[in-house]
Amino acid sequence: DCCTPIKKLCWWHGVGSTADFQKIIQERCDTYTQTIRPGSRSRNCQAIRQAFMSTFISKDPCKATKEDYNSLINLAPPTVPCGQQVFWSKTKELAHEYVKRQRLMTLEDTLLGYLADGLSWCGEPGSSDLNIWSCPDWRKDCRTNYLSVFWEVLSERFAESACSTVRVVLNGSLENAFDSMSIFGRVEAPNLRPQVELEAWLVHDTGKPPSDSCSGSSIRKLKSILDGRNVKFRCMDNLSRDQFLQRS
Ligand code: N1C
Numbered sequence: 001d002c003c004t005p006i007k008k009l010c011w012w013h014g015v016g017s018t019a020d021f022q023k024i025i026q027e028r029c030d031t032y033t034q035t036i037r038p039g040s041r042s043r044n045c046q047a048i049r050q051a052f053m054s055t056f057i058s059k060d061p062c063k064a065t066k067e068d069y070n071s072l073i074n075l076a077p078p079t080v081p082c083g084q085q086v087f088w089s090k091t092k093e094l095a096h097e098y099v100k101r102q103r104l105m106t107l108e109d110t111l112l113g114y115l116a117d118g119l120s121w122c123g124e125p126g127s128s129d130l131n132i133w134s135c136p137d138w139r140k141d142c143r144t145n146y147l148s149v150f151w152e153v154l155s156e157r158f159a160e161s162a163c164s165t166v167r168v169v170l171n172g173s174l175e176n177a178f179d180s181m182s183i184f185g186r187v188e189a190p191n192l193r194p195q196v197e198l199e200a201w202l203v204h205d206t207g208k209p210p211s212d213s214c215s216g217s218s219i220r221k222l223k224s225i226l227d228g229r230n231v232k233f234r235c236m237d238n239l240s241r242d243q244f245l246q247r248s
Pocket of ligand 1: 080087090092106107112113151158183184185
């Protein structure tokens, strides 16, 4: 059994909840609403923190559902202005560098994406505490853990709200720049609305040849997912990281 009780705590295979989780959520929320997007509709950070905690506290950490996150997401839907949206897969740091130079936004530039970025959290039945020792791992324990389900529903809502032209930054140094099992592949691409146009940028490590291109089989697979949804597709490849950031 993956959940052997050690001092009443289940021992999972993933990292435990981030220390001071509540405090970090509250502080990030205050920073975001007061400094990063002061213009945004004033939000009640205490209510957001409480809603976040009540999604998972005292619950079986392997029984997360999308519905658990509904009330939290409704307090702060992850929407961005039309045409400014950027998706990424296996290019997190590069995508963030890119959007900083443009007037563009990733999911981490929305309030909930900003709050949760890099954190880990889970609770345990019968306790009002976070489990700081371990949390379920997607592969080894369960897919329906609170961290995975959070990024899945938030990403789904982010993709559903896309309009006009959106971009995805893909890793051209991988053999398969498009991974159909990633959140971008499983959740975001299949939830884009008809008439949206997706621009894919395949960016490889500077000084190395690219390992995948727009004509490769992984990108053809992406194209076929989008064709099925009437989403227009453009693809740009053979860009090194330096070239990509310079032209942006
Ligand atoms: O599985 P991925 O990438 O394709 O997910 C990235 C995709 C982006 O377009 C984002 O909109 O999905 C969204 N997203 C995040 O914003 C995010 N921030 C942090 C998805 N996952 C996110 N994380 C964590 O990184 C989360 O723990 C998830 O499992 C990884 C996904 O990274 P990836 O495989 O490079």
